[in-house]
Amino acid sequence: MQFLPVAKQKLNLAKNTMNGRRTQDRIVIALFLLPALILFLLFVIYPIFRSVYFSTFDWKGFGPAVDYIGLDNYKKILTDEVFLKAIKNVLIIITLSLGLQLPLALILAVLVGRDLPGRSLFRTIFFLPYVLSEVNTGIMWMLLYNADPTRGFINSIMVQLGFEPIAWLADMNVVIFAIFITLTWKYFGFHMLLYLTGLQNIPKEIEEAARIDGANSIQNFFYITLPLLGSTIKTSVYMSVLGSIQQFVLVWVMTRGGPVNASETMATYMYRFGFVRYQLGYGSAVAIIMFILCMIFSLLYQALTRKPDYITGL
Amino acid sequence: MNRKIFVLLSVLLAATFMLTACGTAAATEAAAEEPAMDDTAMEEAPAEAAAEPVTITWWHISTKDPALSDWQKMADDYMADHPNVNIEITVLENESFKTKLTTVMQSGEVPDIFQSWGGGTLKEQIDAGLLKDITADLDADGGAWRDTFAPGALAVFSSDGENYGVPWDMGMVGWWYNKDLFTQAGITDTPKTWAEFLTDVQLLKDAGITPIALGEGDSWTGMHIWSYLATRIGGEAAFTAAADRSGAFTDPAFVQAGVELQNLIDMEPFQDGYLGATHDEMQATFGNGKAAMELSGQWAPSVEAANSADGVGVANLGMFNFPTVEGGAGAITDVIGGGNGFAIGKDAEPEAIDFVKYLTNVQNQTIIGASGTGIPVVKGAEVGLTDPNLLLVQQSFAAAKYFQLYYDQVLPSAMGGIINDAVQKLYAGTATADDVAAEIEAGAQEQIK
């Protein structure tokens, strides 16, 4: 169960041998943890168990669940082509995010992280999309992606540059990439922020020393900055993967997972089959599968990368 | 830097308190007005003041005026006449409404009065014991309330002869067309048969006009073309058989519908990017004269106008019934449609039913018709209907011998999504007519019991 090693704790409170101290410690521990524990058990942990329970029923949500079907929902989901398609789409999004979005965020963080005039302005601007809500982002991008060049801004630019217009959200081969572009627009700022905080922790002296030794900025980046950013990158990758698995609002607003499941993610799949079709038992099973996949990823990731990061303690 | 954030936080806090204060003040003012009204009402009717206070919860989805204000006013008037009744209205947008209703119902809770489209979903709610049987209320006084409704519309909200809700408007889907574009393409008369229809589509294409606007991103828009074809080919018998499981959705009528739809799709009659377009974009395309036709409901005239660049929409708008298919069992007068109604929750007090009775009386139904919100379902209220386009729909509707409730509403709740998703594959070119029929049938075998 332990997938998050606790940071090394040098101080041993047992040193304080006085009994009063220990009782007092216990009280503090209990009081400090209590509010978080109550809320967490009530609204997060208990719902997980309840979802597990519902996932074993053929349940439409009209009244109590009575139609017990064991693991049938799980069998059906894992053999459903649409769900497999959703997993594939999530993998595409993860790959693109790790291959393009995070490097872009890192480059921008490096560019605006150091002594560049106007850097704080750029920093502010780049984080702006993260401040806007996902629903609004989806609506704005739908307008941009309109297939008609007289109505869709992106296509109007493409036509002016001499390209054929693309039906971004209507073309089953293109739509997932269109979604990815929007996701990048929305989230790169968040990752840039993580990298910025990481960069601030790299002492300037190290880079300056390297520069004096004749390293140029590119060498500097690859041999000094990148290795020292290791733990931050780890956090950013972790957040990005979990976010991709759970991605819902943007996709639902823009395409509803369509056309014909071409942009289905696991979360839109859950909503389509759980809510739209009133199969809440089935939807609960999808939620649990997503939960398990996140868990497996966390454990594997934890095992594969050993260095703990200060931000998450991962 | 630290200070900045605390300054900001305190500003925010201050703003919150100020707004809270304003809000409370405003609320107090409003409250001050209302009791005043209540007081007079109580003085006038001391007998009723003794009645126990009742709270009615009402969820509806008429987010826009005039319906929004009309409903509010009706509720206010009712509360003024019945001081013991407090009506709590929750107005939700369509999709949010469904999400919220599903979430609330799974926990066993249900509003007293809520928006419903009747049909299969209503039946499931009835079977789960979430709704209240109001048959006796309709039949009271020799069926006084029941007789006010158009029987077909009322039947949508019943199951096995028991009523659990009442309609408040009815409508149907038909082909709306741009008369100027038809003339431009040299089409003199509206098509009566599917072959004529396809010829006209070709004529429009030849004239450089996009024949049909479609918003298949909202997959129900394209499903209607398929379901109409099935209705024209198989008639009432084919659908009834498939729905009661004596037949199947793989029967020839449904496969044939897919084949005919495929023929249409092969002509590429839709605007670019229709596969990802929303229903709103479809209305905008049609409203801007960028396409000659759209298959849409009684709401089409108002929405295409609102979504068009000039806000006026198609200048010469017409509507024709879905053409017959040669050799098909269905008549041109048969219509597919549906409407809105109120379902009554299981815990509804008698006052809630009385309030619904009030909402659907002739006066209030006339208001609904007159404001163009919908086509009234109560006899005598059609006098309020003045909008020529709504009249067009109402006439088609009245002439129908067979009324088919929308496929995605008449069948059990899950079937709507299954049919919409399956038919979408035809438009995307990822399935054949046979595949689509088979997929729907597979869903039906599981869902229709």
Place this chain on the structure above:
Amino acid sequence: MGKYLTTPRWIQKVIPRIIIYVFLISATIMIFIPIVILLFGSVKTTGQMYSHPYSIPNPPNWENILLILSTPSFWNMLKNSLIVMVATTGGTVSICALAAFVFARMQFRGKNFLFNLFTIGLMFPINVAILPVYFVLRQLELMGIPMIDQLWGVILVQIAFQLSGNIMILRGFFTAVPTDLQDVAYMDGCTNFDFFWRIMLPLVKPSLSAVGALVMIASWNDLLVPLIVLNSNQLWTLPLGTMQFQGQYGQDLALVSAFVALSAIPTIIFYFFAERQIVSGLTAGAVKG
């Protein structure tokens, strides 16, 4: 460009700078395009919005904005949003700080287990948990604790789903404060609570504000929890307000844009103030990995 090149130094410096600026400015443009279209849309009619979404509104149609600003419900929603945001942020930061302190600074049996339990929240986001969460709220309601149609119902659920990530982040900051401080403090007779309140909190204050800023953004934009929990329009928050312009058969895109633009203004203003704070706060006290 090594040091052996004979190019003048200022050119060495200027050319990469220009390239960097070109890159940054193009990124800026790409960020602004959707936002500008939204702003244009807020002063158009819905028809113009669907028909020519990216043309410059000429003449601008200020009616949308005036209409929204003149409705009392907008100000009411703004108030509710502020209440929820301030309470959720305050609640999350204090509850997470308490728990993170314990996880970073105290020893007890079952600590690892409990900490790992909290990380589970990251894997079960609110949009997959909403059905059972509503069930819990309703059970509480039946037990006589009003939750449904109450702002604090929204606030508590929002806090609960913010716990996992923020406890993890704050624990990192608390761990980073040198342990010698704690030793000294205890030797001086400081209680745990004193140590937390007088020494730890001031030290990690920038980090608390950074965490708070991120929570604020999430709370402000949250649509699902208020939708499910709140019934009466009096209690609605801003994200629910866009529903007013979405009819059963069509949405009024221009009014939606105007509403969205107006409701985003507070967060954007706030963000301009807080941006530096977030970066420096997340950095402060960090240990090298």
